[in-house]
Amino acid sequence: MRQLANNGNKKRRGNQVNKETSGWLFAAPWIIGLLLFYILPLVVSIYFSFTSYSILQPGEFIGFQNYKELMNDQLFFKSIYNTVYFAIFFVPLSIISGVALAMLLNLKIKGMTVYRTIFFLPTLVPHVAIAVLWMWLLNPGFGLVNGFLDMIGISGPAWLGSEEWSKPSLIFMSLWGIGQAVVIYLAGLGDISDEYYEAAEVDGASWFRKTFHITIPLLTPVIFFNLVMGVIGAFQQFTLPYTLTQGQGKPANSLTFYVMYLYDNGFKYFKMGYASAMAWILFVVIMLLTVLIFWSSKRWVHYQGK
CATH class of the missing domain: 1.10.3720.10 (MetI-like)
Structure with missing residues (x-):
């Protein structure tokens, strides 16, 4: 009986893991898009605001000079x-x-x-x-x-x-x-x-x-x-x-x-x-x-x- 119960628990845990994995896989395209097209540009733009970056040249870090x-x-x-x-x-x-x-x-x-x-x-x-x-x-x-x-x-x-x-x-x-x-x-x-x-x-x-x-x-x-x-x-x-x-x-x-x-x-x-x-x-x-x-x-x- 105890072995059957352990097997049942393992099976339920396995099903739960499969459901979680499937959920993350379905959400992966949206998460990747969020990271690549929203979060990454957001972080990069913060850095660029403290530089003299001009697209054509990498620029240098100038601190708050742009804001001044x-x-x-x-x-x-x-x-x-x-x-x-x-x-x-x-x-x-x-x-x-x-x-x-x-x-x-x-x-x-x-x-x-x-x-x-x-x-x-x-x-x-x-x-x-x-x-x-x-x-x-x-x-x-x-x-x-x-x-x-x-x-x-x-x-x-x-x-x-x-x-x-x-x-x-x-x-x-x-x-x-x-x-x-x-x-x-x-x-x-x-x-x-x-x-x-x-x-x-x-x-x-x-x-x-x-x-x-x-x-x-x-x-x-x-x-x-x-x-x-x-x-x-x-x-x-x-x-x-x-x-x-x-x-x-x-x-x-x-x-x-x-x-x-x-x-x-x-x-x-x-x-x-x-x-x-x-x-x-x-x-x-x-x-x-x-x-x-x-x-x-x-x-x-x-x-x-x-």
């Missing part, structure tokens, strides 16, 4: 200003307009699927095509926007050709493509139980009260997700301004964003060590903002059933 030079780089601070300006205005506006559109598209009226499709379509258009389209629409000479403003007696600005209006123009273009966020808000609205609204109607609550005491509070988990993703995306803004300005950030560097300047240093001027230092500063800033948002979420994010 950044503190004296005027274009570095200009790119920070442009990026923060964009994030401060775009992220709140995208949340407000996204929630408002989702509430409108959540109405039970005929043909709503068509309207939802129309608002989602801009997200399927490549950023390069969006840039070309809006460069034509906002052209100060023959653009449709200024043409419409002229019809109502308003002299339109130079838009992308104006240092004052270039960033607002970019914000407006970016808001045109928030269809993906609207879909997420729609999913969040569909998850809110009708029982809350029925109870509110019994109590005689108005549309305003139902919106700000039921809909918005119960939609805060979705708003929280889009806030985090919006902040990260805003600080990584690159394709649209780069395409609009052919990588020059004109006029007067008003559209030179942080990631654009990082790209220029790394792949135009081959100052890879300098660019690595910029990348790590961006990483720390985004991480701190994300932690701050997560910390604050305990105060304003409400989950159903809690």
